[in-house]
Amino acid sequence: MELFALEHKRLWRTTRVWLCVVLCFLYSVVWGSLMWYQWLGFGSQNDSTDMYDNNFDGYTAIRDWQEQFSRFGDEWTDETLQKIVAEYQGYDIYEKPGLQSKGDWMVAYKCLKLYPELEDPEGQQYQPLILYADTTKLTDFYQRRADLLEFTLEATRQNEGMTEADKQMLLDMNSQIKEPWPYEWTQGWADLTFDWPELAPYIAIVLGFLFSGEWHNSTAPMLHTTKYGWKKLARVKVLSGLAFALELYALIAGGKVLLQLIYLGTSGWDLPIQYVNLMAVAPWNMLQAELYELAFGLIGVFGYAGLVMLMSALVKNNVLALVFSLAFVYVPDILGRYLPKWLLAVSQYLPLVGSSSDIYGYNVFHIFGKGIWSPWMLITVPGLIGIVCIPFAIRSWARRERV
Amino acid sequence: MELTIDRLTKHYGSKIAVDRVSATLTPGVYGLLGANGAGKTTLMRMLCAILEPTSGEVRLDGKDVVGMGPAYRDVLGYLPQDFGYYPTYTAAEFLAYVAALKGIPREQAKKRVKELLGMLELTAVADKKIKTFSGGMKQRVGIAQAMLNNPQILILDEPTSGLDPKERIRLRNLLSEYAGDKIVILSTHIVSDVEAIADVVFVMNKGQFLVHGTVQELAEQVRGKVWELTVPREQARLWQEDFTVANYRHEGDNVVLRIISDEKPSDGAVPCEPILDDAYLYYFGAKEA
Structure with missing residues (x-):
């Protein structure tokens, strides 16, 4: 526990991490929410075109x-x-x-x-x-x-x-x-935005260096000869990486929800999501949809953190770890039109790639003959990817125990 | 306690870094002396079980150190040659972090960190970031981290590099005091460092132990092979080309040369008391060393 506390503290000690967190907060919460509510989205208009x-x-x-x-x-x-x-x-x-x-x-x-x-x-x-x-x-x-x-x-x-x-x-x-x-005024709920992929670069910049950074610091020989060695350190690093992901998520989600409460209040939580998309079939109200959105974000962030930590453990180079991590999120976006349809569909299940807007859609998957509505897959698969990545990250880091 | 090095070998492709090295170490201070590239660091890494040997093994009291895993690391302290640190940490925080990695309970670690910071004269800068430290201060932090767990086996790779003369002397004294019932192995290419504190010196060249013994024994091996010769200044260069010259001192218009040679280099040469430097030069030759 103490090692975890120290490792976690160490992660937060770098300027890079603080810069990422502050930028992320400014962009997502201050610009993306506060300015949206107060100015760009809901400020009274003088000119409807701008x-x-x-x-x-x-x-x-x-x-x-x-x-x-x-x-x-x-x-x-x-x-x-x-x-x-x-x-x-x-x-x-x-x-x-x-x-x-x-x-x-x-x-x-x-x-x-x-x-x-x-x-x-x-x-x-x-x-x-x-x-x-x-x-x-x-x-x-x-x-x-x-x-x-x-x-x-x-x-x-x-x-x-x-x-x-x-x-x-x-x-x-x-x-x-x-x-x-x-019924009551619906547009506030309809315009709620949680754009989780925008967290990806910040998570990649912080966690991409988690393991590979040790090579940069040349600390490997010293760490290897400590009693707990790399295996325990790897576990602690993963835990502190996940803790960071949770903290970043809590900061952004918490900030957005707080502003939502301040600006929109709580009224309208029981409006059906059909006000957002008339042809949606989910019997959900706005609160349920928001909870789904928050869970989707949390699982996506955890899944992506796992993926980034695996990249960081696999390569010794900070830049490569960062590039590979970002590629998972942005390559499907950039190359979408050139990818086969099936591959593009599969890529939507990568953490922070897919969209929670599937709750308005009709996609159904079949697993062992059972039809599963796609939002349940979207909330499960990214988390599973993260869970699978974590032991591999620990393993690939620990197997470099000898330098 | 006995650390046995048994025919330890390391190949990097066709290059042999360490070649069937064997030794048995009991508590004391051991100096590993050799030129750059002699295989000292490779040997030390294998002793720390962080580099897999091509063949041979290292045993602590009969047990293979690789198999011992955490139990071995628990009694080991290591200062790598290129000591890596976390630039944003203060000295005290860094040591607390390494103490946690070494499994030292928090209160005990606090006490030990304070003690080591004092011993290595880092107390005044304990709360300053390591990135602001001079090379010598960083090196002292590295030595402190190696000693945190009060290791039974302390392996220091070039511990005196970057230290000023005063710091080097302080470190020597610290290690001498520390050794007692422990095994301390330090590598260096600075002869005076091992001469001052090592009980046994291993001279290493091309991956092998060329010779080993106490400082006196090694020096004794070159008795009768160390000469002093006074020559005119203009002839000094010629003597340097033909012989291994350990020292070169001006005396008026003449130069006094300390020559290592099996044979008396000249009628005017007088034998003198050998020191470890002479033995080192004898085995390596001035150019190689």
Whole structure:
């Protein structure tokens, strides 16, 4: 335990680590969240085309939106949709350009996809449907959604090889969504972002040097001759690496959640995720989706930490360890278009590569004949990769016991 | 306690670094003397069980040290030739870290670190980062880490490199005092270091022990082969070309040469009292050494 404490302290002693943590915090929490809430994402708009022209008043603006949309009631019904669309049509968008963005007009936009027959068949209307839709015809919302979902899944079954059982499994999930949906201003939850891959470079820079750095410091002969030798040190290093990953994650996730609580408050946690993606089948509310997102991030960060530590243990060169570690995250992204489809799909299961947005999708995997919804795979496989990497990291480091 | 080196050999491809070296070491101070590339560091690494020998083995009280693993490392202290440290650590933190790696309980380690910092005159800089230290100070930190666990076998590879004369003398005294019932092995190419403290000196060349014995025994081996000769200054160079000259001293217009030679180099040469330097030069020759 004492060795772990000292090793962990040593890891935090370098300027490189502090620089990484501070930069990561500034970029993810201060820029990515604080500035997003207060300025770029929710600040009131003077010009709808340029978010940098927003006012620095996100906190007040969010309160305004929450207040404004409370008048549409607390359930999503045909009437709610009709009222929102009618009200939108009553605004002069040239006079109040900001109305286009963070109001729940976005939800209305999405819902109007269920009413394609209302679109101008002649294409004479050079404006979105929300501006001219006949609100009296916005009826049967839930039935229309169910029909479109059935149609979409059937098309996926026929064209993309989904099995009948998969389709039924997804429809069963969908049937668990309670109707009518609760309603209040949704856009805040819909715009929540946890971009976990942005942690990858910082983790790689810190943990990529964890083992390979010992060669750089020429400490190997001395460490080898200590009682505990490299094997125990390797275990301690892995533990301190995982502790660092957890600390970085906690700092970023904690910062983001705290800002979310400050800016959005807790209301709306029980809204269904269908407000984010109308055709999602998961019977989840926003809180459940966020918990999934947080778990996805935590497991991804742990998995990636394991992968980076393995790279660091395998090579003696700091730069190579860093390059290999970063390659796992960025090569699938950069070479995506050149990779075979199956390889690209597999790469999504690497830690911090895939996206938690699969919770809105229909991907189903089959393992031992059992259909598994892809978000469960996405939350399992990266963690397993990390778990597999760790003993290999310890082993490959310890086998260099003789120098 | 007995450390046995049994026909220890190390090949790097076709190059033989250590060639069937054997010795039995009991408590005392052992000096390993040899030119650069003689195989001293390779031998020491094998003694520390961090380098696998091509053949042969090292045994502590009859047990193979490689097989002993942590039990051997528990009684071992090692200062590598290129001592690596963590630049951002202070001396005290670094020693505490190594103490933890050596499995020394925290309170005991604290006490020992304090003691060693005092012994090596590092107390005043204990809380300064090692990266700010001079070469000699870093070397003293390295020696301190090797001695943390009060090892029964202390192996120091070039411990005096980077130390100023005062520090070297202090280290010699420290090691002499420390040795007692322990085995201390130090390698160097500075003859005076081993001459001052080593009970037994091994002279190593081309991976083999060329000769070994106490300082007196080695010096005695060249008795009658060390001469002093006074020659005119202009002739000195000619004598240096033909003989191994251990020393060269000006005396007025003449030069006094200390010559190592089996035969009396000249009628004017007078025999003198041999020292370890002479023996070293005798076995290596001035050019090789």
